[in-house]
Amino acid sequence: MSSAPLLEVRGLNAWYGESHVLHGVDLDIREGETVTLLGRNGAGKTTTLRAIMGILRRREGVIRLRGKNLLSLPLHKVAQAGLGYVPEERGIFASLNVSENLTLPPTVSDSGMSVEEIYTLFPNLYERRSSQGTKLSGGEQQMLAIARVLRTGAKVILLDEPTEGLAPVIVQRIGDVLVELKKRGMTILLVEQNFRFAKKVADRFYLMEDGRMVNSFPGHELDARMDELHEVLGV
């Protein structure tokens, strides 16, 4: 059963000003899949997500969601087309409280979770719903950043290093959440340096180096490829 990919990226090039950062990136995600992008610092993982979202405007190539070309859309139309973004820096707003942060992104389809469901999944966000967004701990802010896109009914979620700098128990908790989302059939593009974490959820891996995709393999091959990965990732 090789259905057409939900999100399809072909020959993506992207630039920060004059500096050419992505060189012909190809990427496919099928519906319900969790795909993890690996690569060492500066490989271009965040840039790939930003280029797909359209936050980075200088880009060429093909980005299609359910066959619909995203490249020509203005930035706000990309979310409306069904992409949800959880940025590396989390992007929690200081001038909004937790509940305002949660409900900020407009819903794009009716398949999203209700606020009640989200608060059941993240009880600590419910307890702190009236606190200023940036008063939360790093882990809570990460949960909030994830929760925020679950409400919108986005078809594909782009998740940039959700475990970065967090304590092991929080990483564990975020892992549980991702497993839960997977069960619900969510499609996820995950950027992660911690591949022991990614192993729990990833159906497939892409390996990135210097702005190029250098390899791609199914999740169960991760253990067999450890040596190779350690070399490329330098960890």
Place this chain on the structure above:
Amino acid sequence: MSTIFGIPTPALYGQILIGLINGSFYAMLSLGLAVIFGLLRVINFAHGAQYMLGAFAAYLLLNWLGINYWLALVLAPLVVGVIAVVIERTMLSRLYGIDPLYGLLLTFGLALILEGAFRYWFGAAGQPYAAPSQLSGGVNLGFMYLPIYRGWVVIASLVICIGTWLLIEKTRLGAYLRAATENATLVQAFGVNVPLLLTLTYGLGAALAALAGVLAAPIYQVSPLMGSNLIIIVFAVVVVGGMGSILGAIVTGYVLGVLEGLTKVFYPEASSIVIFVVMAIVLLVRPAGLFGREE
């Protein structure tokens, strides 16, 4: 006659009232400036001209079309808001993302053109605009005589300021505005039409200035330069309150208005500079302003 610090109390209360009236205009105008600056990062030098346009719109609506004050309170802001939307779409929006100096120069140029044009058409002298009959006259409060129109202006400005503050702090639109003020790109990446939000904000800010202009018409005369006289003080108010701080703009507007009034009583020589002295001190001690967030 009773006195406070050797000042007759009626004179004192009179100056406090004048201070409150002036403060009402400082607050309404600096509020719009702060909202526009916060989101668009544009120092809107046309704000005084938009205030003047509001007053002239009321004047022309009355004298050309016989449209009364109450309708002008609605129509003048609408007209000026639409003009501002056109300005934002055709000119200002091209300057986003580059040095804020360009936005300042553009709006400064627009202000000069508007004021020049109105001076050419109507002359520099002020035109009288009568307060509506429902608000003419005054009441004796016992300790002072209060012209009803002035009381109305203070109350109306409070309602306008609190209403705008509630719109920004308590509504969904306000949440978009606050979030976009922090990180417009991310808000747009979440699917909010931020370019439209910027246009609306500029239009609303200008409409607010025009509304203040209509309120001002019966108090100060309607003249081409009424805005440019005021706008410099209003900039000082915004700086004291903290650039981009909504609450700061409102509170500082009233406080500095009253302070100016009190200075007129106790040390009249300093009354025209007291706001700028406060500004200088605040800039030295707390550069982000009294209500601004230190970065």
